[in-house]
Amino acid sequence: MSERAGSADTALRVADRIRRRRSTPWDVFGESIQRYEVHLNGKAVEMSRGPIHLEGYGIRDIEPREGSVGVGFSASTDLSNEGVDRTLAEAERARPFASFPAKSLELPSGDARPPEVDTIDRDLWDRPEATLAGLVQALLAPFDRSNGAAPSFGSIRATLSEETIANSNGLERKFARTSVELEFAVRSAKGPEGSPPGEYWVNRLLGRIDPKAIGSEVEVWCRKAGEVRHAKPPPSGDLDVVLPSDVLADILPAILGFRLGGAAALRGMMPIPGTVVGSPGLELYDDGLLPHAPASGPCDDEGWPQYRRHLLHQGEVTAPLYDALHAGALGQPPSASARRDPIAFASWFRFSNAPSPGPSTLVIPPGSGGSEREMAEAVGDGLWVDQLGYAFPDPISSAFGGEIRLGHRIVGGKIGEPVRGGTVGGQLLARPGEHSLLSSVVHIGSESRLNARLFGPDLAIEGLTVAGE
Amino acid sequence: MHNATTIPWLGAAHGVPSGDFLGAGVSRPAVQGLAGMEPLADRLLRSIEPRTPYAEILYQSSSGEVLRYDRSATAAQPIPRFEGMVLRAWSPRGWVEVSTSGSDPERWRTAAEELIVRLGYGGGAKDPPGAPATGSADRSSLAVRPMAELPTEARLALAKTWFGWATSVDGIRNAYAIIESRTDERWFHSTTGARRHQRIERARGSILALAIENGKIEYDFVGRGGIGGSELLDTMTEERIVRTATEAKALLAARAAPTGRMTVLLDPSTAGTFAHESFGHGAEADQILRDRSYLKPLLGTTVGPECLTLVDDGSLAGGWGSIFFDDEGHETQRTVLVDHGKFVNVLQDREAAAALGRKATGNTRRADFLSRPFVRMTNTLVEPGAEKREGLLSQVRDGVLLESCTSGIEDPQGGNMQIKVKKGHRIRHGEVGEILPSMALSGRVLDFLKSIRGVSGREDFELSPGYCGKGHTDILPTGTGGPFLLAEATVGPA
Numbered sequence: 001m002s003e004r005a006g007s008a009d010t011a012l013r014v015a016d017r018i019r020r021r022r023s024t025p026w027d028v029f030g031e032s033i034q035r036y037e038v039h040l041n042g043k044a045v046e047m048s049r050g051p052i053h054l055e056g057y058g059i060r061d062i063e064p065r066e067g068s069v070g071v072g073f074s075a076s077t078d079l080s081n082e083g084v085d086r087t088l089a090e091a092e093r094a095r096p097f098a099s100f101p102a103k104s105l106e107l108p109s110g111d112a113r114p115p116e117v118d119t120i121d122r123d124l125w126d127r128p129e130a131t132l133a134g135l136v137q138a139l140l141a142p143f144d145r146s147n148g149a150a151p152s153f154g155s156i157r158a159t160l161s162e163e164t165i166a167n168s169n170g171l172e173r174k175f176a177r178t179s180v181e182l183e184f185a186v187r188s189a190k191g192p193e194g195s196p197p198g199e200y201w202v203n204r205l206l207g208r209i210d211p212k213a214i215g216s217e218v219e220v221w222c223r224k225a226g227e228v229r230h231a232k233p234p235p236s237g238d239l240d241v242v243l244p245s246d247v248l249a250d251i252l253p254a255i256l257g258f259r260l261g262g263a264a265a266l267r268g269m270m271p272i273p274g275t276v277v278g279s280p281g282l283e284l285y286d287d288g289l290l291p292h293a294p295a296s297g298p299c300d301d302e303g304w305p306q307y308r309r310h311l312l313h314q315g316e317v318t319a320p321l322y323d324a325l326h327a328g329a330l331g332q333p334p335s336a337s338a339r340r341d342p343i344a345f346a347s348w349f350r351f352s353n354a355p356s357p358g359p360s361t362l363v364i365p366p367g368s369g370g371s372e373r374e375m376a377e378a379v380g381d382g383l384w385v386d387q388l389g390y391a392f393p394d395p396i397s398s399a400f401g402g403e404i405r406l407g408h409r410i411v412g413g414k415i416g417e418p419v420r421g422g423t424v425g426g427q428l429l430a431r432p433g434e435h436s437l438l439s440s441v442v443h444i445g446s447e448s449r450l451n452a453r454l455f456g457p458d459l460a461i462e463g464l465t466v467a468g469e
Numbered sequence: 470m471h472n473a474t475t476i477p478w479l480g481a482a483h484g485v486p487s488g489d490f491l492g493a494g495v496s497r498p499a500v501q502g503l504a505g506m507e508p509l510a511d512r513l514l515r516s517i518e519p520r521t522p523y524a525e526i527l528y529q530s531s532s533g534e535v536l537r538y539d540r541s542a543t544a545a546q547p548i549p550r551f552e553g554m555v556l557r558a559w560s561p562r563g564w565v566e567v568s569t570s571g572s573d574p575e576r577w578r579t580a581a582e583e584l585i586v587r588l589g590y591g592g593g594a595k596d597p598p599g600a601p602a603t604g605s606a607d608r609s610s611l612a613v614r615p616m617a618e619l620p621t622e623a624r625l626a627l628a629k630t631w632f633g634w635a636t637s638v639d640g641i642r643n644a645y646a647i648i649e650s651r652t653d654e655r656w657f658h659s660t661t662g663a664r665r666h667q668r669i670e671r672a673r674g675s676i677l678a679l680a681i682e683n684g685k686i687e688y689d690f691v692g693r694g695g696i697g698g699s700e701l702l703d704t705m706t707e708e709r710i711v712r713t714a715t716e717a718k719a720l721l722a723a724r725a726a727p728t729g730r731m732t733v734l735l736d737p738s739t740a741g742t743f744a745h746e747s748f749g750h751g752a753e754a755d756q757i758l759r760d761r762s763y764l765k766p767l768l769g770t771t772v773g774p775e776c777l778t779l780v781d782d783g784s785l786a787g788g789w790g791s792i793f794f795d796d797e798g799h800e801t802q803r804t805v806l807v808d809h810g811k812f813v814n815v816l817q818d819r820e821a822a823a824a825l826g827r828k829a830t831g832n833t834r835r836a837d838f839l840s841r842p843f844v845r846m847t848n849t850l851v852e853p854g855a856e857k858r859e860g861l862l863s864q865v866r867d868g869v870l871l872e873s874c875t876s877g878i879e880d881p882q883g884g885n886m887q888i889k890v891k892k893g894h895r896i897r898h899g900e901v902g903e904i905l906p907s908m909a910l911s912g913r914v915l916d917f918l919k920s921i922r923g924v925s926g927r928e929d930f931e932l933s934p935g936y937c938g939k940g941h942t943d944i945l946p947t948g949t950g951g952p953f954l955l956a957e958a959t960v961g962p963a
Contacts (some may be wrong), residue, residue: 051571075549077570090547097545097621153759196763199882253571266541346891352549354550391877396688403911404888423909423961467728467961
């Protein structure tokens with residue numbers, strides 16, 4: 001860890017002030033962040049932003065009651081003594097109106113040593129602007145060779161975050177992480193006259209991006225932009241569909257993060273442990289210790305030491321994700337699953353939200369389906385969906401569905417002509433006997449990929465509904 | 470991308486009462502308690518001025534409260550006291566920005582020094598393109614009954630009342646009620662002497678009724694919101710909430726929606742999202758300058774039927790996305806994008822306006838002081854037409870009514886859009902039939918425009934509050950609105 005990592009002590013300073021004023025339980029989560037952004041218009045830098053300094057904290061003021069817990073929460077960017085006092089007073093004022101049915105509330109102590117996990121890109125941490133410039137250069141270099149495509153627009157946003165957690169149980173945690181958001185669109189004008197240019201638009205959220213590997217990825221994006229241009233409408237019907245991990249990353253964490261969590265369990269919306277919701281070969285973990293995953297860290301957002309937990313075994317629900325409050329309400333130990341960031345939309349700061357149960361990084365172990373070519377062979381006839389506009393995952397009903405921005409027909413076991421338009425969707429979870437994505441997984445690819453909150457392979461799904469044109 | 474429900478139980482809202490809540494505004498100090506920072510801001514601008522032909526500073530502070538109530542838990546959470554500033558300056562390499570949270574003068578001075586380092590010696594930069602804002606103005610939104618006068622106790626009591634109405638419906642075990650108030654204060658100073666202060670208060674209420682049966686979960690939602698106060702919540706009536714809960718229960722037994730190309734009748738929330746996704750994003754002029762809008766070659770041509778007029782209106786009274794000034798200091802305005810079928814205008818920041826030989830339209834917006842400015846929509850609307858809803862229905866032999874729009878996404882380059890609705894109803898021979906579960910409308914915008922057969926009148930017009938991202942980030946409040954709209958489209962699962 002570099003010298004700069006761990007130098008911020010936001011929550012610890014705030015805790016010092018709270019300690020003098022509170023005898024009831026409390027916790028505070030603080031962040032001190034530097035962010036740098038480069039925005040591109042074609043190959044030109046349209047705007048350079050940074051450093052963007054953000055320092056803030058969120059305080060929970062907790063009152064154990066008979067059969068319930070009052071939890072007031074307030075957050076602020078005001079680090080002055082007056083600001084901390086005001087924020088604490090706001091949390092205290094909110095507490096009588098915030099009631100949670102926890103029989104007990106266990107906050108972590110500082111006794112357990114959290115595990116080590118690699119969450120920092122050291123180049124980015126030590127030389128953020130130079131590293132970002134290098135990434136931009138690596139991203140644009142392939143366009144120096146004539147390949148018929150050009151960069152359309154994009155941005156690279158790097159976040160260097162120092163996080164601190166303290167509570168009334170004596171806990172003091174400090175750690176640091178980096179993350180990189182890449183949004184990049186490639187345009188191709190190759191192909192038929194009269195068609196609009198084809199665009200392939202990539203979104204990535206990672207702990208680090210390897211500039212050496214990005215060049216070969218750009219070549220693939222350029223080819224796909226060309227395919228968009230002459231893609232035809234997809235067929236209609238219930239088809240066997242391959243969803244790559246980038247598409248699944250839009251669907252699985254958003255829905256399973258809620259439906260397999262304590263908030264859903266408390267409200268009778270979680271499949272009870274032992275229920276079969278997935279295909280027999282399907283395993284699913286939540287791994288808070290995956291190196292360089294953007295949601296990894298030595299502890300969760302309440303300070304509980306992180307670990308890897310089983311969510312589905314042979315398609316069967318094992319245990320939910322609990323933060324301290326939901327664990328207390330359901331009579332379970334916390335599972336280090338307190339998250340302060342929304343699941344569906346990436347947020348580069350988290351102090352402004354109270355914790356609730358959620359996943360770190362969902363992990364589907366690779367299967368025996370093999371490479372893309374072998375997956376297509378196994379499917380025989382169907383559709384390979386390269387990219388959706390957005391999958392619009394609905395955490396409550398578990399429905400999802402998106403416009404096909406680019407796909408390919410699978411004909412006779414081979415990946416065929418590109419398709420575009422129409423929608424594909426269905427239910428991620430369903431009652432026994434009804435069709436769902438998880439219960440219809442027929443092949444699991446052998447190569448995993450990390451993006452945002454999912455590390456997993458491509459999945460072949462039997463009988464997904466496609467509405468073509 | 471537009472979301473009426475960033476998380477579903479936030480709900481969407483439709484309609485605001487009439488009244489000039491944004492309108493002319495009033496003149497009063499917008500940012501209270503920070504007047505002392507303005508001289509510092511001006512000093513910082515003067516320190517930067519030798520290095521740049523133009524610089525500006527935007528200060529933002531937000532606060533408020535969100536109250537959530539359901540059978541399991543209650544939470545009354547103050548919206549984070551979020552404040553800070555961003556400094557932007559023009560350099561030979563384009564715009565350069567630094568930003569910092571808080572109102573600590575030392576942090577502000579450090580940020581200015583960091584900007585100066587990045588600007589270098591300042592030589593060679595000409596003025597940035599476009600006309601800068603000038604002059605002073607100070608505006609605050611108005612409310613009939615400001616949310617500050619509705620204490621948390623009263624908000625909780627109201628939420629419990631809504632919850633009671635929803636759960637009075639057989640089969641509805643739980644419901645999420647949310648009451649939200651937000652205040653956004655911004656001031657903007659520039660080296661060209663612009664001084665703009667604005668304070669905007671938004672209120673929103675919603676309820677999501679939850680139906681669970683044998684492991685199947687369905688819901689429906691209703692909400693109201695806009696600029697104003699607790700008067701906006703008066704439209705959350707028992708009749709509306711009970712109807713929403715009844716529909717949620719009915720969705721449990723709904724059969725799969727039909728798929729394929731068919732006649733579609735868009736409800737006001739869906740028509741508004743169509744305006745946002747079709748001619749909103751594509752008409753953001755930064756996309757046109759990037760050669761990234763399918764609409765670029767179509768400016769000045771007829772793209773739709775006579776009955777179709779699309780508008781972006783940041784000055785709309787009560788609109789969820791209304792503002793007095795944009796984040797370049799320009800006054801917001803009503804901009805007609807499509808006038809009776811003819812594509813006539815785009816939305817411009819100062820740079821795009823200069824490139825296109827037009828004036829800035831007051832659409833430059835930052836999500837907050839941490840986010841960059843983009844050309845963005847405010848309230849994007851389908852203007853009412855001349856038809857009656859019943860008349861549109863009577864034209865449908867076999868189709869679907871798309872209702873309770875949750876979200877949409879655009880493809881400005883390829884000219885496609887997708888709109889997702891939570892529910893719908895089958896229409897046969899002009900009669901509204903059985904309920905249908907969530908669906909997605911998708912297809913090429915220009916094909917959709919050609920298929921439009923009618924737009925209903927003012928009596929059906931409703932506004933909806935939502936949130937819009939530029940891509941998947943930079944999310945800010947935007948309103949949508951419209952009446953019923955009849956067309957042909959591809960419908961699929963969602």
